Amino acid sequence: MPETVIDVSNLVKSYSDLRAVDGISFSIKRGEVFSLLGPNGAGKTTTVEILEGVRNRTSGDVRVLNEDPEKSRTLTFKLGILPQDFSFIYNSTPKEALTFYKHTLRASGDIQEILEMVELGDKATTPFQKLSGGQKQKLGLALSLVNDPEVLFLDEPTSGLDPRARRNIWNVIKTLKERGKSILLTTHYLEEAELLADRVAIMNKGKIIDSGTPMEIVERHHEDDNLIIRGDGQVERDLAAGGFQFQRDGSYIKLRLKNIRDATSIINYLSEHKTKFEDFTLKRESLEDVFIRMVGEIEEDETE
Ligand SMILES: Nc1ncnc2c1ncn2[C@@H]1O[C@H](COP(=O)(O)OP(=O)(O)OP(=O)(O)O)[C@@H](O)[C@H]1O
Numbered sequence: 001m002p003e004t005v006i007d008v009s010n011l012v013k014s015y016s017d018l019r020a021v022d023g024i025s026f027s028i029k030r031g032e033v034f035s036l037l038g039p040n041g042a043g044k045t046t047t048v049e050i051l052e053g054v055r056n057r058t059s060g061d062v063r064v065l066n067e068d069p070e071k072s073r074t075l076t077f078k079l080g081i082l083p084q085d086f087s088f089i090y091n092s093t094p095k096e097a098l099t100f101y102k103h104t105l106r107a108s109g110d111i112q113e114i115l116e117m118v119e120l121g122d123k124a125t126t127p128f129q130k131l132s133g134g135q136k137q138k139l140g141l142a143l144s145l146v147n148d149p150e151v152l153f154l155d156e157p158t159s160g161l162d163p164r165a166r167r168n169i170w171n172v173i174k175t176l177k178e179r180g181k182s183i184l185l186t187t188h189y190l191e192e193a194e195l196l197a198d199r200v201a202i203m204n205k206g207k208i209i210d211s212g213t214p215m216e217i218v219e220r221h222h223e224d225d226n227l228i229i230r231g232d233g234q235v236e237r238d239l240a241a242g243g244f245q246f247q248r249d250g251s252y253i254k255l256r257l258k259n260i261r262d263a264t265s266i267i268n269y270l271s272e273h274k275t276k277f278e279d280f281t282l283k284r285e286s287l288e289d290v291f292i293r294m295v296g297e298i299e300e301d302e303t304e
């Protein structure tokens with residue numbers, strides 16, 4: 001059984017009369033990538049900062065590497081932290097930033113090696129403000145790695161980045177996972193969580209409304225699967241003649257499937273009738289599709 005590295009039980013954080021975190025519980029095993037998902041203001045950053053020891057909690061139990069982050073004086077040395085909207089001192093270079101962190105954290109990491117790992121090797125002496133958005137995030141990630149931490153907190157590491165820069169950071173996170181690091185990742189990109197996270201928890205208004213592997217969550221909440229066929233009016237006529245219900249959407253024809261196996265009979269039917277179509281795909285809802293419905297539904301319920 002892998003060891004538990006983070007354990008959260010009935011965690012509450014109140015700001016005056018707002019319960020930003022409202023009694024959440026979860027745990028993370030060593031080597032796991034665990035993702036907290038939720039809309040703006042759900043309480044993700046508050047939770048992460050309590051685990052980092054940056055904020056105090058109102059009530060509940062929190063253990064990170066078997067220590068209470070509020071009380072421990074040594075935990076910081078074992079953690080890697082990339083804060084949301086990371087920024088750094090004007091004019092300082094990645095090399096200087098890493099040197100500063102290395103000394104502060106009494107670490108022995110090789111600065112150039114870390115810069116290479118996040119693909120900033122050629123930007124070692126570029127002033128912070130001259131780095132692109134993606135490069136700034138990569139510097140934040142590099143700083144979180146300086147002490148070769150066991151546990152990493154990455155709060156929206158790819159926010160606002162272009163798809164290529166985002167993929168670069170995903171590759172770094174995958175490498176860290178391969179090296180056995182435990183990672184708590186918050187993100188607004190559901191695709192990112194689906195790709196990187198072993199387990200996710202969906203937070204809304206301070207509460208965890210569901211958790212599990214991305215696949216388990218999709219299984220629990222998805223609506224019907226769809227068969228999407230690209231084809232012309234003849235395809236529609238033949239489908240109608242066969243009694244199939246469908247919707248036209250641009251060059252696509254969409255059929256909702258009660259059972260994913262029904263796709264076979266529809267395609268067989270079209271083949272038997274020698275109906276010509278361009279191609280077809282089978283689409284199950286993604287984590288993003290079910291996430292939007294789950295978070296939306298809760299808000300609607302509350303307005304009743
Ligand atoms: N220091 C603070 N004082 C008062 N309210 C706060 C404070 N920090 C956060 N909040 C409130 O707590 C709630 C949760 O904020 P938090 O930053 O944890 O959300 P989040 O899930 O990280 O959101 P985002 O996706 O926008 O980063 C929000 O309503 C926010 O306004």
Ligand SMILES: [Mg+2]
Binds near residue numbers: 044045046084155
């Ligand atoms: Mg946040």
